[in-house]
Amino acid sequence: MEKITFASQLMQYLITGLTVGSIYAMVAIGFNIIYNVTEIINFAQGEFVMLGGLIMVFLHVAAGLPLLAAFPLTIILVTLAGMLLDRLAISPIRQPSVLTLIIATIGASIIIKGIAMFIWGKDPFDLPAFSGRNPIHLMGAVIQPQYLWVGGFLIIIVILLTFFFEKTIIGKAMSACAENPDAASLVGINVKHMILLSFSLSAAIGAVAGITITPISLMEYDRGAMLAIKGFGAVVLGGLGSFPGAILGGLILGTIESFGAGLIHSGYKDAFALIVLLAVLFIRPSGLLGSVEVSKFKRF
Amino acid sequence: MLKIEKLRAYYDTIPALKGVSVEVPEGEIVSIIGANGAGKSTLLKAISGLIKTQQGRIAYKDQDIAGRAANKIVALGISQVPEGRQIFAHLTVQDNINLGAYLYFKRRNRAEIAERMSEVYTLFPILKRRVKQIAGTLSGGEQQMLAIARALMGRPELLLLDEPSMGLAPLIVREIFAVIKKLNESGTTILLVEQNAKTALNVAKHAFVLETGEIVLEGLASDLLDNPKVKEAYLGG
Numbered sequence: 001m002e003k004i005t006f007a008s009q010l011m012q013y014l015i016t017g018l019t020v021g022s023i024y025a026m027v028a029i030g031f032n033i034i035y036n037v038t039e040i041i042n043f044a045q046g047e048f049v050m051l052g053g054l055i056m057v058f059l060h061v062a063a064g065l066p067l068l069a070a071f072p073l074t075i076i077l078v079t080l081a082g083m084l085l086d087r088l089a090i091s092p093i094r095q096p097s098v099l100t101l102i103i104a105t106i107g108a109s110i111i112i113k114g115i116a117m118f119i120w121g122k123d124p125f126d127l128p129a130f131s132g133r134n135p136i137h138l139m140g141a142v143i144q145p146q147y148l149w150v151g152g153f154l155i156i157i158v159i160l161l162t163f164f165f166e167k168t169i170i171g172k173a174m175s176a177c178a179e180n181p182d183a184a185s186l187v188g189i190n191v192k193h194m195i196l197l198s199f200s201l202s203a204a205i206g207a208v209a210g211i212t213i214t215p216i217s218l219m220e221y222d223r224g225a226m227l228a229i230k231g232f233g234a235v236v237l238g239g240l241g242s243f244p245g246a247i248l249g250g251l252i253l254g255t256i257e258s259f260g261a262g263l264i265h266s267g268y269k270d271a272f273a274l275i276v277l278l279a280v281l282f283i284r285p286s287g288l289l290g291s292v293e294v295s296k297f298k299r300f
Numbered sequence: 301m302l303k304i305e306k307l308r309a310y311y312d313t314i315p316a317l318k319g320v321s322v323e324v325p326e327g328e329i330v331s332i333i334g335a336n337g338a339g340k341s342t343l344l345k346a347i348s349g350l351i352k353t354q355q356g357r358i359a360y361k362d363q364d365i366a367g368r369a370a371n372k373i374v375a376l377g378i379s380q381v382p383e384g385r386q387i388f389a390h391l392t393v394q395d396n397i398n399l400g401a402y403l404y405f406k407r408r409n410r411a412e413i414a415e416r417m418s419e420v421y422t423l424f425p426i427l428k429r430r431v432k433q434i435a436g437t438l439s440g441g442e443q444q445m446l447a448i449a450r451a452l453m454g455r456p457e458l459l460l461l462d463e464p465s466m467g468l469a470p471l472i473v474r475e476i477f478a479v480i481k482k483l484n485e486s487g488t489t490i491l492l493v494e495q496n497a498k499t500a501l502n503v504a505k506h507a508f509v510l511e512t513g514e515i516v517l518e519g520l521a522s523d524l525l526d527n528p529k530v531k532e533a534y535l536g537g
């Protein structure tokens with residue numbers, strides 16, 4: 001047995017922090033996709049993560065579907081939930097202001113949480129790790145194989161999204177809607193479809209976050225709100241609307257939280273995100289990588 | 301080709317168009333001149349579907365298109381070059397051009413896109429040299445060219461132009477109007493809206509004068525150029 005040194009402790013905090021941070025980054029990316037197209041902060045973003053975890057538990061553990069079938073099926077079901085959110089809560093609102101839409105997402109998140117409690121109850125659920133729970137040792141720190149899955153999926157998401165936004169005409173059309181919806185509709189883009197697509201993509205990414213984190217930290221019906229706050233903290237830290245900012249913000253936030261919990265007090269874990277959020281809003285509201293222009297809400 | 305009858309449009313309850321009737325015959329350039337706030341942009345937005353609250357008829361090739369969504373109206377062959385260019389400033393010139401052909405991408409019509417692109421770059425060679433540049437960094441004149449090029453990628457039969465001369469130096473304005481003429485000669489019908497009355501009347505066959513939401517004068521552009529009222533109000537005496 002290796003001796004636990006202070007250095008190996010720090011290493012452990014870093015690895016745990018980056019893992020949790022990867023999840024925050026995924027939530028933050030989801031926020032940004034919707035924000036960029038609609039200027040809505042979708043506070044139901046965390047519910048997608050919760051649904052991802054719990055639906056995966058249901059399909060894989062309770063229904064016994066193999067991992068490779070349950071994984072995509074879960075993503076599809078959560079994506080459908082995202083589409084329903086747009087169709088039932090967002091697109092029916094006449095003469096929407098950004099503020100009413102944001103309030104609609106908060107209302108939706110409460111409803112989704114209620115439905116989840118009705119279906120799954122209040123207990124947390126576990127999910128088998130994708131490739132077992134034999135830890136890998138690195139410089140005195142313990143790495144669960146699942147940590148690597150989390151990081152790996154963040155990388156996959158980033159690669160796929162980069163390809164989507166840089167190389168496909170639909171991705172460009174989404175960027176066009178984000179920039180100028182009227183001009184976008186003048187070239188034949190159906191802006192409502194793009195909004196629906198943004199909710200679908202965000203939901204799918206949320207599902208991946210939920211599926212990959214559940215084997216590490218379990219999942220229960222009311223986890224969404226806190227995840228949304230953490231993801232939003234990451235968004236603000238990185239700069240509203242910026243994808244590199246979302247990743248950086250998520251990883252930094254996760255790391256701060258992990259070091260704070262380890263070195264100061266684990267009871268304050270959730271407070272660190274809020275402290276960071278407030279500090280950024282006071283010191284540099286545009287975030288690390290955001291443009292000052294974007295940080296002024298255009299339609300508020 | 302386009303026949304607008306008694307069109308009314310409102311912002312909330314304030315009328316911006318109070319029963320406007322305008323006809324655009326196929327193959328022509330028709331100009332609408334009017335001061336700032338007359339309702340010119342509102343009229344074009346109503347035609348292209350960006351504004352919904354309206355009464356009256358907008359007949360394009362004998363079908364009523366009033367109230368249809370903007371993305372459906374482009375597909376019928378009506379493209380608008382909006383006031384102030386409205387290019388996608390954060391995307392590249394090439395992306396803007398590609399998005400202009402969005403409907404053809406959707407139909408996977410690559411051959412059509414390539415053909416349009418070479419036509420557009422022949423019309424605006426400067427854009428071809430700037431394909432990788434971020435559109436927002438172009439000069440005002442180049443942005444206007446890009447806005448026109450983007451609209452042309454949709455292969456419009458009717459092109460709506462909202463103040464293409466706005467904020468541009470006279471030399472550039474001349475260049476852009478030369479292109480407008482050329483487009484018209486190759487068969488595109490054009491509805492042009494301008495505060496720059498002289499340039500707009502010189503290029504058009506028929507023209508209308510719009511004042512606070514109403515058409516107050518109409519006729520051959522050459523007659524309007526000689527009309528004393530037009531001279532006094534729009535051509536500087």
Ligand SMILES: Nc1ncnc2c1ncn2[C@@H]1O[C@H](COP(=O)(O)OP(=O)(O)O)[C@@H](O)[C@H]1O
Binds near residue numbers: 340
């Ligand atoms: N989005 C809007 N909301 C309220 N009023 C508007 C809006 N856009 C234009 N208007 C008003 O409608 C009238 C016509 O405007 P517009 O069509 O832009 O004129 P023009 O293009 O001839 O300058 C003006 O009085 C203007 O103030």
Ligand SMILES: [Mg+2]
Binds near residue numbers: 340341383463
């Ligand atoms: Mg105008």
